[in-house]
Amino acid sequence: xxxxxxxxxxxxxxxxxxxxxxxxxxxxxxxxxxxxxxxxxxxxxxxxxxxxxxxxxxxxxxxxxxxxxxxxxxxxxxxxxxxxxxxxxxxxxxxxxxxxxxxxxxxxxxxxxxxxxxxxxxxxxxxxxxxxxxxxxxxxxxxxxxxxxxxxxxxxxxxxxxxxxxxxxxxxxxxxxxxxxxxxxxxxxxxxxxxxxxxxxxxxxxxxxxxxxxxxxxxxxxxxxxxxxxxxxxxxx
Numbered sequence: 001x002x003x004x005x006x007x008x009x010x011x012x013x014x015x016x017x018x019x020x021x022x023x024x025x026x027x028x029x030x031x032x033x034x035x036x037x038x039x040x041x042x043x044x045x046x047x048x049x050x051x052x053x054x055x056x057x058x059x060x061x062x063x064x065x066x067x068x069x070x071x072x073x074x075x076x077x078x079x080x081x082x083x084x085x086x087x088x089x090x091x092x093x094x095x096x097x098x099x100x101x102x103x104x105x106x107x108x109x110x111x112x113x114x115x116x117x118x119x120x121x122x123x124x125x126x127x128x129x130x131x132x133x134x135x136x137x138x139x140x141x142x143x144x145x146x147x148x149x150x151x152x153x154x155x156x157x158x159x160x161x162x163x164x165x166x167x168x169x170x171x172x173x174x175x176x177x178x179x180x181x182x183x184x185x186x187x188x189x190x191x192x193x194x195x196x197x198x199x200x201x202x203x204x205x206x207x208x209x210x211x212x213x214x215x216x217x218x219x220x221x222x223x224x225x226x227x228x229x230x231x232x233x234x235x236x237x
Contacts, residue, residue, distance in 0.1 A: 010047035010057050012040055012142075018061040022069040023163075026170075030162045039155035043142060052145035054081050055088035062090025063137050064163070066130040072167055073133040073230055074175045074221055077183040080140035083148050091136035094126035107203040107212065112235055115218045121237035132233050137163060139186055157186075165189055173228040175221040179203055179212065196224040 014031050018024050030036060047053050055062070078092030082102060087095050093105050101109070101124045112118040126136055139160050144150040164187065167174055174195045178187045180202030190197055200215035201207040222232035 010053050011044050012057040012060055014040065014061070017058055018064060020061075020065045020068055023061075023064040026069060026166045027064075027159065027162055030159055033158075035155050036159060042154065043151075046144070052085075054083060054143050054145065055090045059088070059090035060141050063092065063130070063135055066091070066127070067133060067135045069166065069170065071133045072135045072171060072174060073225060074129075074177065074233060075135045075137060075164070075167065076177045077164075077179070077186065078136070078138040079180075079182055080138055080149055080152060081143045083143045083146055083150070085145065088143065089125070090141075091126055091130065092138045094136060095124040097123035097125045099124060103205045104203045104208075107205070107208045111203070111213055111215065112218055114213070115216050116222070116235055118218075118235055123237060126237070128237055129233065129235070132231075134233060135167075139182070161186070161189070168195065171195075173224075173230065175224055177217050177221065180207065196221070 018027065018031075043053060076092055081088035081090070082095065087099060087102070089096055093102075093108060095102060095105065105124050109118070109120050113120060126134075130136060137160060140149070140151050140154075140156040141160070142151050142156065168190050172194050176187055176190055176195060176197045178184045178197060178199045183202075184199050187197060198215075198217045198220055200217060201210045201212045203212045218233075218235050225232045
């Protein structure tokens with residue numbers, strides 16, 4: 001049983017927030033572990049103390065709810081949510097329509113424009129990708145305002161490792177895009193014989209010019225999907 005949330009403004013109950021039936025079954029035993037229950041209790045306690053946590057509690061599991069496990073064909077792995085007001089929406093690298101593109105997202109769009117037929121969009125909302133089987137997963141699912149990586153090492157990694165392992169074991173021919181050393185380390189468990197693993201530097205301004213630009217991951221992903229009889233992703237937003 002998960003602890004009772006202590007804050008009405010931000011309170012997370014995985015039994016309510018994680019609605020995708022395939023994922024609920026896959027993650028139920030992990031989320032029931034004492035470590036994960038303690039994580040949820042700690043998050044709700046932080047919120048009760050007035051700490052601003054992102055994304056909104058109902059969007060913490062949005063990536064999983066938006067892309068059922070049986071439809072996953074591409075995984076783009078991020079680190080943790082954006083920590084600015086209104087930015088985080090539960091999808092890695094994505095921001096709601098109307099917000100300025102964060103630097104990494106700008107670089108993603110630049111690479112897309114050079115790699116495939118892609119016109120830079122007005123919106124940074126990547127939801128259309130999730131509808132096509134792209135899982136936009138962050139390794140850590142929550143953050144605190146203005147504090148990047150505030151919740152790293154608190155327990156989310158166990159949950160998202162279980163997500164990756166479940167895809168690894170239950171699916172075939174999934175494309176994993178691992179950008180930066182952190183994502184690449186987290187993806188070491190992936191069976192390269194069953195799946196396509198694409199690696200490149202992170203698209204942040206600090207590393208994008210060390211091999212992110214020109215990596216061609218989006219065209220490579222679609223080439224692999226076609227070669228395995230799957231529908232390619234329409235990257236245009």
